[in-house]
Amino acid sequence: MxxxxxxxxxxxxxxxxxxxxxxxxxxxxxxxxxxxxxQAFAGIYDALxxxxxxxxxxVLRDKAQAEEVTQDVMVEVWRTADRFxxxxxxxxxxxxTLAHRRAVDRVRSTAAGRARELRAALLEQERPFDTxxxxxxxREEQRVVFHCLAQLARELRLPLVLAYYEGLTYAEVSEALSxxxxxxxxxxxxxxxxxxxxxxxxx
Numbered sequence: 001m002x003x004x005x006x007x008x009x010x011x012x013x014x015x016x017x018x019x020x021x022x023x024x025x026x027x028x029x030x031x032x033x034x035x036x037x038x039q040a041f042a043g044i045y046d047a048l049x050x051x052x053x054x055x056x057x058x059v060l061r062d063k064a065q066a067e068e069v070t071q072d073v074m075v076e077v078w079r080t081a082d083r084f085x086x087x088x089x090x091x092x093x094x095x096x097t098l099a100h101r102r103a104v105d106r107v108r109s110t111a112a113g114r115a116r117e118l119r120a121a122l123l124e125q126e127r128p129f130d131t132x133x134x135x136x137x138x139r140e141e142q143r144v145v146f147h148c149l150a151q152l153a154r155e156l157r158l159p160l161v162l163a164y165y166e167g168l169t170y171a172e173v174s175e176a177l178s179x180x181x182x183x184x185x186x187x188x189x190x191x192x193x194x195x196x197x198x199x200x201x202x203x
Contacts, residue, residue, distance in 0.1 A: 148198035
């Protein structure tokens with residue numbers, strides 16, 4: 001199963017110029033797989049699974065996710081083999097195009113998941129700061145800080161909380177709030193200045 005791909009043949013059996021013996025063989029196997037030929041699909045799997053895995057690893061930089069994507073891609077190849085048209089391109093190219101699309105989709109999905117986690121953390125900060133201060137026994141200095149934070153407008157308070165209490169970078173705060181990084185930096189500077197003035201007035 002999947003052996004003999006390195007053998008040389010006398011040209012392309014279907015008359016397509018410029019195809020290697022391996023590519024011609026893969027075209028034939030994928031065409032047969034489209035008819036439900038499981039042995040032909042096994043040949044495709046043996047020949048291309050490692051190549052798909054390598055591509056997925058380069059895109060995802062995570063072996064476990066790359067393995068999952070590889071399995072998803074090969075299942076998709078089996079399900080959609082009838083969409084392959086050898087006159088439009090090589091089977092190898094068709095399969096690797098599916099693999100690249102799947103890997104990029106996984107990257108986007110992972111990034112979206114991280115953004116949702118940041119937003120969830122953000123929602124935790126929606127409670128009034130005076131309520132938080134009442135729930136936890138804190139020193140007088142901390143009580144004053146919470147009080148001053150509560151006086152800030154929401155657009156100034158949230159960037160400060162995410163940056164100084166959650167430890168997020170400017171870029172991560174920008175993503176969490178869907179606001180340009182330059183605007184975030186400006187709001188943090190303005191918030192710090194107002195917080196400083198409030199603390200000075202209360203000392």
